[in-house]
Amino acid sequence: MSEKNLSREESYSYDRKTIDYIRNAAAHGLYEIRGMGAKRKLPNFDDLVFLGASLSRYALEGYREKCSTKTILGTRYAKKPIELEIPITIAGMSFGSLSANVKEALGLAATAVGTSTTTGDGGMTPEERLSSKTLIYQCLPSRYGFNPDDVRKADAIEVVIGQGAKPGGGGMLLGQKVSARVAGMRTLPEGIDQRSACRHPDWTGPDDLAIKIQELREMTDWEKPIYVKVGATRTFNDVKLAVHSGADVVVVDGMQGGTAATQTCFIEHIGIPTLAAVRQAVDALEDLDMKGKVQLIVSGGVRTGPDVAKALAMGADAVAIGQGVLIALGCNHDSYFQNGEHYPACADYSALGTTAGFCHHCHTGKCPVGITTQDEILEQRLTPEFGAKHLKNYLQTLNMELTTIARACGKQNVHHLEREDLVALTLEAAAMAKVPLAGTSWIPGVGNI
Amino acid sequence: MDSLKFDLAEIPLRTVNTFLHQEAPGQGVRKVLITNPDGAHNIAVGLDFPVEIEIVGHAGYYAGGMNKQASITVTGSAGTGVAENMMSGRVHVKGFASNGAGASAHGGLLVIEGDAGLRCGISLKGGDIVVGGSVGSFSAFMAQAGRMVICGDAGDALGDSLYEAVLYVKGSIKSLGADARIEPMAEADLATVKALLAAAGPAFDQYAPQDFKRVASARSLYHWNADANQEY
Numbered sequence: 001m002s003e004k005n006l007s008r009e010e011s012y013s014y015d016r017k018t019i020d021y022i023r024n025a026a027a028h029g030l031y032e033i034r035g036m037g038a039k040r041k042l043p044n045f046d047d048l049v050f051l052g053a054s055l056s057r058y059a060l061e062g063y064r065e066k067c068s069t070k071t072i073l074g075t076r077y078a079k080k081p082i083e084l085e086i087p088i089t090i091a092g093m094s095f096g097s098l099s100a101n102v103k104e105a106l107g108l109a110a111t112a113v114g115t116s117t118t119t120g121d122g123g124m125t126p127e128e129r130l131s132s133k134t135l136i137y138q139c140l141p142s143r144y145g146f147n148p149d150d151v152r153k154a155d156a157i158e159v160v161i162g163q164g165a166k167p168g169g170g171g172m173l174l175g176q177k178v179s180a181r182v183a184g185m186r187t188l189p190e191g192i193d194q195r196s197a198c199r200h201p202d203w204t205g206p207d208d209l210a211i212k213i214q215e216l217r218e219m220t221d222w223e224k225p226i227y228v229k230v231g232a233t234r235t236f237n238d239v240k241l242a243v244h245s246g247a248d249v250v251v252v253d254g255m256q257g258g259t260a261a262t263q264t265c266f267i268e269h270i271g272i273p274t275l276a277a278v279r280q281a282v283d284a285l286e287d288l289d290m291k292g293k294v295q296l297i298v299s300g301g302v303r304t305g306p307d308v309a310k311a312l313a314m315g316a317d318a319v320a321i322g323q324g325v326l327i328a329l330g331c332n333h334d335s336y337f338q339n340g341e342h343y344p345a346c347a348d349y350s351a352l353g354t355t356a357g358f359c360h361h362c363h364t365g366k367c368p369v370g371i372t373t374q375d376e377i378l379e380q381r382l383t384p385e386f387g388a389k390h391l392k393n394y395l396q397t398l399n400m401e402l403t404t405i406a407r408a409c410g411k412q413n414v415h416h417l418e419r420e421d422l423v424a425l426t427l428e429a430a431a432m433a434k435v436p437l438a439g440t441s442w443i444p445g446v447g448n449i
Numbered sequence: 450m451d452s453l454k455f456d457l458a459e460i461p462l463r464t465v466n467t468f469l470h471q472e473a474p475g476q477g478v479r480k481v482l483i484t485n486p487d488g489a490h491n492i493a494v495g496l497d498f499p500v501e502i503e504i505v506g507h508a509g510y511y512a513g514g515m516n517k518q519a520s521i522t523v524t525g526s527a528g529t530g531v532a533e534n535m536m537s538g539r540v541h542v543k544g545f546a547s548n549g550a551g552a553s554a555h556g557g558l559l560v561i562e563g564d565a566g567l568r569c570g571i572s573l574k575g576g577d578i579v580v581g582g583s584v585g586s587f588s589a590f591m592a593q594a595g596r597m598v599i600c601g602d603a604g605d606a607l608g609d610s611l612y613e614a615v616l617y618v619k620g621s622i623k624s625l626g627a628d629a630r631i632e633p634m635a636e637a638d639l640a641t642v643k644a645l646l647a648a649a650g651p652a653f654d655q656y657a658p659q660d661f662k663r664v665a666s667a668r669s670l671y672h673w674n675a676d677a678n679q680e681y
Contacts, residue, residue, distance in 0.1 A: 148515040151515070174673075187575060189671065193673050195610075197590075
């Protein structure tokens with residue numbers, strides 16, 4: 001039979017991806033672990049558009065009139081709330097998953113644009129404290145490297161209940177990234193496959209969490225804001241419980257949020273999209289009459305200025321970005337910059353079985369561009385100064401886009417963007433975000449059908 | 450100013466903790482008595498100077514949490530998370546301790562004369578714990594470093610997913626957790642138990658190091674292992 005007559009009908013249920021999955025499972029007997037976030041197609045902020053000003057709304061001059069981006073977080077109880085120049089923050093990412101150079105770059109860029117950066121599982125490095133004017137210190141289930149000295153050095157504390165990439169799961173750092181320094185900070189044997197706890201060791205539910213938050217407040221004399229971060233699942237209830245537990249700020253991380261390493265089945269199959277989560281979170285705050293009293297940070301797949309603007313219009317006070325930040329530093333770039341020259345990274349991607357633009361091999365520690373690595377040679381591929389310059393540009397661009405959109409909607413302050421400025425392009429987005437389908441007044445699932 | 454007394458029936462805890470953080474270290478305070486705790490949470494948390502604190506009665510959650518340098522005694526029982534994340538110093542509970550006692554402690558010594566609840570010493574990171582009574586299930590879960598001496602019995606899943614912490618148990622062990630195993634007591638272990646019992650105080654003089662069993666990690670789960678998939 002000739003080649004052109006061979007049957008090529010691909011099964012929808014057992015397509016090439018599924019066949020590949022089954023073969024891998026059969027060969028290795030272990031689930032796949034990888035980095036980054038969900039790759040499946042999900043409703044997202046691209047499915048919303050703004051209704052700019054026209055006759056019924058008055059626009060501001062895009063190049064001349066002021067549009068404030070000042071953002072204050074933690075006003076509920078803390079004596080010293082966090083004051084930021086822009087509502088775009090850097091999400092928690094650990095030293096261990098990232099190199100020390102990268103952590104320093106995050107701090108330098110965040111400081112340059114007047115925003116905050118966040119520690120991660122494994123504690124606070126001196127470099128990131130020094131480079132970050134405003135540093136949020138995470139209190140995670142593992143408590144790796146967690147200590148009272150760093151609590152006092154922090155500007156706010158974020159109690160992490162879950163992460164959008166893996167709600168209900170603990171952290172993971174494979175042995176190749178558990179270097180002597182990382183192991184020392186985490187009190188672990190060097191080179192082991194670290195599997196963090198998924199539950200906090202000293203509290204078990206929202207009533208306990210309230211006391212835990214009070215402990216953190218007591219030991220810092222009620223100065224520092226306490227954030228509570230949840231992976232997006234039952235977001236309406238979780239946000240209400242976080243508020244009842246005494247959070248100053250709630251961080252909601254949707255399922256597009258990234259990770260340095262976790263099971264693919266977590267990344268793709270647990271959690272809800274950020275678009276759905278942000279509306280549930282805002283509904284919860286409004287239901288409690290706490291909108292504006294407890295601030296909301298949204299993360300998980302926030303990539304662009306329009307994404308930021310849409311999150312704020314939906315009711316977020318700020319966003320946090322992880323993967324976009326890494327891409328700005330050079331993640332998935334086909335080259336890296338070292339000693340004044342660009343070098344191709346293609347062979348290193350190839351060795352990982354991937355290519356630039358598709359890499360999610362953060363878990364291997366063999367990052368071709370020196371970002372998600374602890375390897376002494378690879379980490380030299382990204383210097384703090386080079387990374388900070390690009391990240392600053394990225395954050396600045398996002399902020400310019402945000403203010404441009406806000407002015408076009410007639411707002412002098414980006415926090416004045418509102419749901420009424422948005423419509424949806426798809427039924428799914430309209431139903432999740434609870435904004436009307438474009439050109440109609442119809443919100444699926446709301447009111448009479 | 451050598452010695453001070455605070456009556457929590459009269460003075461808010463906030464005032465006491467603020468004083469202990471901000472004023473006491475510079476005023477040469479060496480002894481503080483806290484009366485009428487009535488189960489208040491977060492008593493004497495986040496201390497960082499050498500002082501003796503006596504809490505007369507029962508304490509709530511997180512008594513002595515994140516302690517550095519201070520020596521804190523609870524004459525009654527203590528709630529969840531006593532001495533959690535302690536870095537150094539000493540916390541001594543004369544009565545019983547609830548769940549998560551000494552959780553994630555990096556250093557210092559936690560002494561519990563009575564029983565301890567679930568997850569005693571969970572995520573231990575270098576601290577030492579001596580328990581006069583028994584400990585509940587999942588004690589020393591994922592304990593990374595440090596030592597625990599248990600003079601009574603241990604509940605289910607003792608030392609599940611242990612790293613480098615070492616446990617010494619005098620009584621029975623209902624079950625061992627994943628990757629925990631009983632190992633022979635070496636001379637160094639006997640010396641360790643003797644030293645920890647002595648450090649715990651006279652109430653522990655009655656115990657002999659040779660009566661204890663050593664529990665440590667088999668280290669078989671330090672790396673991914675497809676044949677142990679139900680133990681991850």
